[in-house]
Amino acid sequence: QKEVEQNSGPLSVPEGAIASLNCTYSDRGSQSFFWYRQYSGKSPELIMFIYSNGDKEDGRFTAQLNKASQYVSLLIRDSQPSDSATYLCAVNSLPNFNKFYFGSGTKLNVKP
Amino acid sequence: SQTIHQWPATLVQPVGSPLSLECTVEGTSNPNLYWYRQAAGRGLQLLFYSVGIGQISSEVPQNLSASRPQDRQFILSSKKLLLSDSGFYLCAWSGQGVASREKLFFGSGTQLSVL
Numbered sequence A: 001q002k003e004v005e006q007n008s009g010p011l012s013v014p015e016g017a018i019a020s021l022n023c024t025y026s027d028r029g030s031q032s033f034f035w036y037r038q039y040s041g042k043s044p045e046l047i048m049f050i051y052s053n054g055d056k057e058d059g060r061f062t063a064q065l066n067k068a069s070q071y072v073s074l075l076i077r078d079s080q081p082s083d084s085a086t087y088l089c090a091v092n093s094l095p096n097f098n099k100f101y102f103g104s105g106t107k108l109n110v111k112p
Numbered sequence B: 001s002q003t004i005h006q007w008p009a010t011l012v013q014p015v016g017s018p019l020s021l022e023c024t025v026e027g028t029s030n031p032n033l034y035w036y037r038q039a040a041g042r043g044l045q046l047l048f049y050s051v052g053i054g055q056i057s058s059e060v061p062q063n064l065s066a067s068r069p070q071d072r073q074f075i076l077s078s079k080k081l082l083l084s085d086s087g088f089y090l091c092a093w094s095g096q097g098v099a100s101r102e103k104l105f106f107g108s109g110t111q112l113s114v115l
Helices: none
Strands: A004-006 A011-014 A019-025 A030-038 A045-050 A054-058 A061-066 A071-076 A085-093 A096-102 A106-111 B003-007 B010-013 B019-026 B032-038 B044-052 B055-058 B065-070 B073-078 B087-094 B110-114
Touching: A004 A085, A011 A019, A019 A030, A019 A085, A019 A106, A030 A061, A030 A071, A030 A096, A045 A054, A045 A061, A071 A085, A096 B032, A096 B044, B003 B087, B010 B019, B019 B032, B019 B087, B019 B110, B032 B073, B044 B065, B044 B073, B055 B065, B073 B087
Parallel strands: A011 A106, B010 B110
Antiparallel strands: A004 A019, A019 A071, A030 A045, A030 A085, A054 A061, A061 A071, A085 A096, A085 A106, B003 B019, B019 B073, B032 B044, B032 B087, B044 B055, B065 B073, B087 B110
């Protein structure tokens, strides 16, 4: 059973702070890693993906991947109240890259 | 650009009634198609996925079935709904390029309440 684990939160940060969201996965064969943002009652929206060890930055978002430790994280700089949402971590892996496995999500609250 | 359409947005059905949810993708050919379910406050559970017409893989035994009658059409069905079928149903697609590099994109979802 491939597992993706996230702290359910809620994680509360003040406006302008850095929010750090973490995710661990059980399958060492995992190849691709994704972060989705989901607002209440809406469908998940892809915000970041990362394939290689290290950091990947896109605007205020940075994804960090450490395959040796089997974790992936998402940093949100200068957090805004509009960032308040649930963030889902997802992976796909051998032998079937067609299957995407999701964590249960971390709820982020950004306080004005 | 690719778009995915899913309907209806909300649905209230009595226990024991049938279900049909439809999803179509535009702007791409031969996509992988998926049905996920999300219970209130929970993560996403993969129900079915399809890599081609008539090819359906089921992830969990349940009261539901899926069909793919056309390349870009995916249908989720049930003959008799149970209370436990309530949830947020999401259709999604991914490409069939370099498999390890494909991304998953979701439709807008259907909130199903079985009463």
